[in-house]
Amino acid sequence: MAGAAGDRVSHVRRRRRPTRSGTLLSAELIVDCALRLIGEHGPEALSVRRLGAALGCDPSAVYRYFHNTDDLLLAVADRIIGDSMDGFVPGPDWVASLREMALRVRDSYRAHPRAAVLASYRVTRRENEFRAVETGVGILVRAGFEPARALRLYLAFIDTVLGHAALDAAALALSPAQREGDSQASTRAYQSVSAETYPLLAAIREDLYALAESSFEPALELMLSALAAQAPARPGA
Amino acid sequence: MAGAAGDRVSHVRRRRRPTRSGTLLSAELIVDCALRLIGEHGPEALSVRRLGAALGCDPSAVYRYFHNTDDLLLAVADRIIGDSMDGFVPGPDWVASLREMALRVRDSYRAHPRAAVLASYRVTRRENEFRAVETGVGILVRAGFEPARALRLYLAFIDTVLGHAALDAAALALSPAQREGDSQASTRAYQSVSAETYPLLAAIREDLYALAESSFEPALELMLSALAAQAPARPGA
DNA sequence: AGCCTTATGTCAACACCATTGACGCAAGAT
DNA sequence: ATCTTGCGTCAATGGTGTTGACATAAGGCT
Numbered sequence: 001m002a003g004a005a006g007d008r009v010s011h012v013r014r015r016r017r018p019t020r021s022g023t024l025l026s027a028e029l030i031v032d033c034a035l036r037l038i039g040e041h042g043p044e045a046l047s048v049r050r051l052g053a054a055l056g057c058d059p060s061a062v063y064r065y066f067h068n069t070d071d072l073l074l075a076v077a078d079r080i081i082g083d084s085m086d087g088f089v090p091g092p093d094w095v096a097s098l099r100e101m102a103l104r105v106r107d108s109y110r111a112h113p114r115a116a117v118l119a120s121y122r123v124t125r126r127e128n129e130f131r132a133v134e135t136g137v138g139i140l141v142r143a144g145f146e147p148a149r150a151l152r153l154y155l156a157f158i159d160t161v162l163g164h165a166a167l168d169a170a171a172l173a174l175s176p177a178q179r180e181g182d183s184q185a186s187t188r189a190y191q192s193v194s195a196e197t198y199p200l201l202a203a204i205r206e207d208l209y210a211l212a213e214s215s216f217e218p219a220l221e222l223m224l225s226a227l228a229a230q231a232p233a234r235p236g237a
Numbered sequence: 238m239a240g241a242a243g244d245r246v247s248h249v250r251r252r253r254r255p256t257r258s259g260t261l262l263s264a265e266l267i268v269d270c271a272l273r274l275i276g277e278h279g280p281e282a283l284s285v286r287r288l289g290a291a292l293g294c295d296p297s298a299v300y301r302y303f304h305n306t307d308d309l310l311l312a313v314a315d316r317i318i319g320d321s322m323d324g325f326v327p328g329p330d331w332v333a334s335l336r337e338m339a340l341r342v343r344d345s346y347r348a349h350p351r352a353a354v355l356a357s358y359r360v361t362r363r364e365n366e367f368r369a370v371e372t373g374v375g376i377l378v379r380a381g382f383e384p385a386r387a388l389r390l391y392l393a394f395i396d397t398v399l400g401h402a403a404l405d406a407a408a409l410a411l412s413p414a415q416r417e418g419d420s421q422a423s424t425r426a427y428q429s430v431s432a433e434t435y436p437l438l439a440a441i442r443e444d445l446y447a448l449a450e451s452s453f454e455p456a457l458e459l460m461l462s463a464l465a466a467q468a469p470a471r472p473g474a
Numbered sequence: 475a476g477c478c479t480t481a482t483g484t485c486a487a488c489a490c491c492a493t494t495g496a497c498g499c500a501a502g503a504t
Numbered sequence: 505a506t507c508t509t510g511c512g513t514c515a516a517t518g519g520t521g522t523t524g525a526c527a528t529a530a531g532g533c534t
Contacts, residue, residue, distance in 0.1 A: 013510085015510045015511070017510075017511055018512090019512065019513090020512075025511085057512065058513050058514075060512080064511055064512075
């Protein structure tokens with residue numbers, strides 16, 4: 001049960017004691033700091049020790065607010081999910097609305113890759129997610145789908161988006177060493193494609209840079225076109 | 238450097254020295270052992286020290302075969318990909334062939350959920366991955382797509398499949414404590430759907446069990462229908 | 475057959491990590 | 505003014521990946 005809001009250690013702070021360096025700790029502040037650390041110095045910069053150093057407190061003070069690092073990362077993930085749908089209202093064009101939803105999720109993930117990778121594993125089934133489901137299903141229902149079918153299609157859609165967003169985020173979350181390794185391996189692989197073993201790949205050798213790029217947009221458009229094709233003719237349209 | 242097949246440390250073994258306990262090491266054997274460790278004792282059981290213990294050798298011997306643990310992890314990922322595509326030959330129906338590819342990948346991930354989660358977000362750029370790309374692009378080319386477009390569409394398709402497979406695997410890979418937490422959150426959420434805040438969800442309350450299910454198949458069918466719709470009329474068809 | 479190179483298994487050490495239990499200070503209640 | 509206890513601090517434990525020096529035997533070469 002690591003992660004539920006009520007489970008956070010000492011959820012209501014009764015006594016607030018400043019750290020040695022004078023700052024007042026809080027769960028919010030720690031999440032802020034974690035996001036900042038990840039954003040500024042890469043995903044591997046997030047450790048309890050560094051967190052303590054950045055916060056100006058002993059590393060173990062973090063455990064007064066979160067059970068463990070997984071708990072902390074879930075809190076970070078929750079913050080990201082809440083932020084992504086913030087202020088979103090569907091427009092009249094249902095396909096465009098779904099597209100915007102997808103891009104919002106993707107951008108939010110890309111903004112916090114490391115936490116996003118962790119978030120994508122755990123479907124939260126919490127407030128923010130239900131709001132998103134209600135919104136998304138609403139878009140499809142207004143497009144003319146039966147409610148139950150709208151739910152199924154929405155789930156297929158959003159899981160696809162989440163999967164791709166996670167893949168994108170994972171690529172960004174790679175440590176510099178891994179990233180370099182990937183790129184070196186790529187260039188070498190491009191050159192070593194032989195016409196004998198891989199005739200097709202050899203024939204489109206100059207297009208192979210696509211291997212290193214995100215396929216989020218093409219996949220999104222395929223998905224949207226499939227949904228559009230299945231939309232029933234609306235009585236009011 | 239991590240990654241390409243030719244980059245593996247001492248790719249061709251010239252001298253084979255048994256370990257203290259008598260086993261003959263090999264990259265294959267190490268990958269086998271890693272998969273077994275992860276499968277039996279969870280993803281966190283994979284460490285160089287445990288690997289050494291399980292193999293009956295000094296932990297550092299692993300570094301004679303892989304540059305680092307990331308390198309090893311990529312090899313594990315490539316093994317999973319290779320297993321899934323093993324013995325696959327595309328049939329005459331290109332849509333059915335793509336479907337089979339997707340289901341094979343999904344099954345392979347589900348067979349090694351924890352390893353899949355560890356590895357799924359990495360592009361291995363190793364032998365097996367290239368074989369899969371060659372195969373998949375070939376299917377689309379024979380369906381009538383231009384090679385470059387076939388590559389783009391294949392990547393969008395396979396990334397979607399990988400993303401969903403990873404989500405499925407992640408659900409299977411949750412630790413018991415985490416799984417219980419998720420299920421508790423789910424049931425609580427089902428009950429708390431109120432008609433006021435979520436009128437749509439309340440209306441389809443009996444369909445909400447879909448939230449807990451995989452959306453792999455619906456998403457796959459949407460994707461396939463989109464591809465089928467975009468296929469050019471084949472001269473020979 | 476016997477030497478020599480060197481691949482490869484072993485050992486010890488380093489620097490980092492998360493997590494925990496004891497300790498003590500001071501905030502806030504009584 | 506005293507007492508309780510939340511919470512920041514300290515020290516310690518046992519884990520991690522990775523590296524460099526070392527030893528030993530495998531297998532090519534003469």
